[in-house]
């Protein structure tokens with residue numbers, strides 16, 4: 070039995086700010102002490118570059134660095150650690166795919182399919198690619214509740230979305246605004262049945278930190294996520310891809326570490342993942358990511374998901390019971406279909422004013438379009454307030470949010 074009420078003890082920020090109500094883990098998560106200590110260990114004890122030196126400090130750094138790759142690979146059940154590429158963030162992983170894969174396989178008249186609920190990082194790179202190449206950019210809509218528009222069984226609609234010309238399907242696992250958990254496995258299997266050649270890219274930035282992910286089971290070709298949203302350091306992104314596809318792709322950036330041999334008239338490249346890791350990476354941060362993964366693993370992703378579901382359910386019920394019609398919460402009504410993300414509007418109060426008043430009481434939420442402007446336009450709302458929950462949140466945080474919102478009402482009415 071995991072004692073979620075005591076988990077805050079592992080996060081030094083709560084010792085410095087005991088009253089902190091952090092409800093913005095969708096933007097970035099807090100970091101446990103073991104992660105912070107690991108970065109410190111690298112900088113204090115073996116802060117050499119990786120792959121270059123034959124002296125002990127560099128060898129130690131390289132071993133620690135590659136160990137993270139191995140641990141991340143096991144965490145998502147990849148075939149081998151060579152399928153894990155380190156980038157700067159999920160955004161860079163997606164841009165890498167748009168350049169190195171997209172510009173290789175997408176031709177004029179081909180189709181790239183994405184959804185209206187994407188974060189800009191999984192929308193703009195594909196929109197730009199389609200514009201450059203002369204491909205068709207298709208966007209799957211949502212229904213009124215915030216589910217992707219098609220039901221898997223509606224094969225007619227599916228056939229309009231996925232055709233023989235579809236080259237890439239890029240979609241999110243969990244919406245960073247609606248909280249919707251898309252039935253990714255079923256979507257991939259249905260879409261690949263219509264066109265087995267499509268390449269499926271899953272933006273798992275809001276999934277890997279919160280759900281158990283098994284890339285084998287999922288059936289995707291690529292998934293991307295960020296270290297900083299899963300208790301790890303900033304400046305580290307992950308791209309997982311099938312080895313065969315990674316080998317076929319163009320390099321992303323050229324320079325040190327990604328080459329095999331360089332001559333005046335030609336250059337050859339290393340195999341993946343190094344082919345995609347030009348220049349010095351965020352060594353200490355990548356080394357420390359493994360501590361975050363071990364921490365999550367120890368608690369258990371299933372336990373984390375159950376815990377988040379419980380708080381989200383509690384929060385939705387409390388908000389609705391306390392404020393009734395004044396609160397509009399977006400996303401699926403069935404708690405089983407959503408992650409720990411709750412975006413809402415409150416009366417006619419401006420989301421930024423709400424966030425500001427809450428901030429004055431140490432309650433951290435997000436206000437704005439959350440890098441999902443097409444979705445907000447679709448929902449006909451310029452901005453929302455977003456509260457998001459992670460393993461260190463509990464009912465006490467929700468109660469403080471409710472008190473904060475009562476104050477908002479007092480001040481802005």
Ligand SMILES: Cc1ncc(COP(=O)(O)O)c(C=O)c1O
Pocket residue numbers: 095096158159160161188190191241243244245272274275295
């Ligand atoms: C669903 C989703 N995709 C991509 C990103 C981009 O992540 P990063 O800023 O780490 O690149 C985010 C960030 O909030 C996100 O929520």
